[in-house]
Amino acid sequence: MNDTTLLLVGHGSREPAGNAEIHAFVRQWQARQPGWRIEVCFIEFAPPSLHDGLLQAAAGARRVLVLPLILNAAGHVKMEIPEAIEHARAHAPGVDFLYAPHLTACDPILKILQRRLKQAMAALDMPDPRGTGVILLGRGSSDRAANGEMAKMARWLQESGEHELVELAFTGITWPRLERVVQRQALIGLRQIVVLPYYLYTGTLMQRIQRQVAHLRGQYPQLRFECGTHFGFEPEIFQLLEQRVADLLAGLPDSRLSCDGCKYREIAHELGHGHSHEHTHGPAAAQAPVHVHGHAHGHEPAAEPA
Incomplete structure (x- = not known):
């Protein structure tokens, strides 16, 4: 795992206590897995941003495992994180980015x-x-x-x-x-x-x-x-994330292969918008390759911005 970074993606909150809990979760997870390099970023409301977090995770790494700390899959999981990963691939071409499923109903x-x-x-x-x-x-x-x-x-x-x-x-x-x-x-x-x-x-x-x-x-x-209260630091959350890591390292399909996600993103782009959070792309973003999925959809995927 010396050449691998685990990037935990939290939603982010306007309430600082919520972001502080995620940082505390990362510290507890690091204590459970001292040999792992674990970093964190946020989709909105808190630094580092998703795009900054991906590039920071790629620095000095050969592989980045992107792990959404999210219960249900909607726009963030299906659109924003995949688009940010494509942007990161364009700026860190020697790094392999693998995207794990969200926590899911399980x-x-x-x-x-x-x-x-x-x-x-x-x-x-x-x-x-x-x-x-x-x-x-x-x-x-x-x-x-x-x-x-x-x-x-x-x-x-x-x-x-x-x-x-x-x-x-x-x-x-x-x-x-x-x-x-x-x-x-x-x-x-x-x-x-x-x-x-x-x-x-x-x-x-x-x-x-x-x-x-x-x-x-x-x-x-x-x-x-x-x-009741929110889930917080329950052991099942750590175990689910550790299973996601094991699955990605074992070569099991990651969530980029979700046809549902592809359809969701295509509809959004047909309506003339992608992700909703502003960020600054470098010059290489315009040259970012369109991700090609390794399975058949029965339709031609629309080109997506990086």
């Missing part, structure tokens, strides 16, 4: 949710799942596949326990919102509600969730609410 994430739900139930006066509704609360996306991953996790959580109702809500972008789902659960006679945030780290949205739940407690005094 059994390790389910284990975290199960543990969070168990903790929340223990905090309630009447820990009876038959009278307790569960709401999985995520950011929300304009990408239906990303919302679908959350819906899958809600279903898995329901099937793995005794709760009759595990519903989905979003803090923005799409529907339903938390207040509407609480209203429905109250109307069918549930006495307690557990809100499980589907977030990796703290930030402005986690602060907003706490305020919303406090407001709901006042609005529904007959209900008991318990609100």
